[in-house]
Amino acid sequence: MGIDGESSGKPALLVRVAAKLKGEVRADTLESFRRAGGFAYGEMQNAETLRQKLAADGANLWHVEPGISSQLLCSWNAFVLQSIGEHLLDADYAADPRTAGYVPPVTHTQVSACFDQVEAWTSRARQAAGNDTFAVGEVVRLPADLPEWAEADPCPLPHLRGMLAATRAIREHAEVALGTFQNTVQDADEHGADLRRLRQLAADAATAADYAEGLLEADPEPGLHEAIEQRLQHALESYHHLGQLTAMPALIADYESGEIGAVAPQHVTPKSPSFDPWCLTSPRERAKWRKDPRARQSVKELWEFDPAPAATLRIQAEIDAAKQKGAIDYAKNSNGKLLGSYYCCPWGAVYVVRRPVTISGRRLRQGQQFTYEVDADEVPKGGAFVRRLLIGKFSPTDDIEYCDPDGEHEN
Structure with a gap:
């Protein structure tokens, strides 16, 4: 009532x-x-x-x-x-x-x-x-x-x-x-x-x-x-x-629930010699960020503060599998230009959903844009390590946010 x-x-x-x-x-x-x-x-x-x-x-x-x-x-x-x-x-x-x-x-x-x-x-x-x-x-x-x-x-x-x-x-x-x-x-x-x-x-x-x-x-x-x-x-x-x-x-x-099926377990960890610390970064933007000294330090700190790297990598593996199967693709703006990477470390790709898909237990609808946010800034203060899908409408920006557990950000 x-x-x-x-x-x-x-x-x-x-x-x-x-x-x-x-x-x-x-x-x-x-x-x-x-x-x-x-x-x-x-x-x-x-x-x-x-x-x-x-x-x-x-x-x-x-x-x-x-x-x-x-x-x-x-x-x-x-x-x-x-x-x-x-x-x-x-x-x-x-x-x-x-x-x-x-x-x-x-x-x-x-x-x-x-x-x-x-x-x-x-x-x-x-x-x-x-x-x-x-x-x-x-x-x-x-x-x-x-x-x-x-x-x-x-x-x-x-x-x-x-x-x-x-x-x-x-x-x-x-x-x-x-x-x-x-x-x-x-x-x-x-x-x-x-x-x-x-x-x-x-x-x-x-x-x-x-x-x-x-x-x-x-x-x-x-x-x-x-x-x-x-x-x-x-x-x-x-x-x-x-x-x-x-x-x-x-x-x-x-019926398609959007489940992408089993994803191969991630045997490679940040401590493995073959580990690529840039695996969360948009593949199209990795070369650029690797040249940035502060970006290299930020990515290093991100993995150092991650309490469960396997969980972080598992979500990325689901995203990669969805991309490989054509359920998602890199997002473009209204002019057909690729949006590029998210502005925050680790600068993941921005995607668009091509057909309904479930990633990290979340059902995504056709046409939605999303990125994978991973953030360690609050961990030293007793806060939680963030790993989540961000859904919304994305647009180009000149802002840059590095991983900075001390609380100082540079835009």
Whole structure:
């Protein structure tokens, strides 16, 4: 249920002042879309009733009319999007009732992105319910992805708790749907590989969700927020796809999770004679940086402060494998010129995603740009060593940032 901080008995001025001090923004528009999108739950109930009827009739979802599977899939997507948005709002309101009706910008952006798609999926579900020849795959690409994740560093704790609450609710429905689906497959031998793929996807999502929940049991330090956020994003994305695949199993055979497969273990370490300390640097820029004395010192210090070089190298190996398989490529600007390297040591390449791919447990969407950030600057101060994917829109700059654990940077 929505909450309006200024109509709940609290003086409006005090609410606005408290929200401003926290950097939060009004959620009035989001609450309007929450109310309007409530129809998604009714469509989900209709879909679950239909699923039970199909199970009782022994229907094979591989061979039902396209409208039936489209109704199940579209209802699922509307439910997932509405559920994520509502749980994010409610978790933020519960965390600080003083500012109920206001949310952090990252929450506002994410909820808005989810609610914006609910109407379209609800409409498609109703169209399919009224027309058994309606094939939603002719209208949109399937399985559909969730909206892009809004970025915040660190992600607010209430936002993470909202993601966890949404994961719990969505997981329950996804696992019930999977169980019903498996129990009604008449030709299990023919579709054994597909069923195993679904169980694998469910297990992967459950593991990410369980780890995130374990990390959130106590109030985690900000340094853990990103790790929790990535696991919850992965779980939600996986359950979102799982629900679509159980609704329309014809999609399973061609389903690509974006996993690039096993990456060969990195036997070479910074202590190995054959180790290349520039392996994180953009291959197209290495010669330039090798000529810079300060860059050489920065790269040397980066590896000296890295507490787990194998973990750093493993992510780079995934990036290299994705590049080799054509899932990613070097990013270019609007004029078709290569963007080059990121401005911070170790000056990694900037990439663009050519097809959905999962790197370091994070699903990247087609068209996104990213780079691999590795940073040791906070380690001497007791901070964490940073190794993460940075996603955004990159543009040329003359700034340069060297690895400088003493806190002095030169631009």
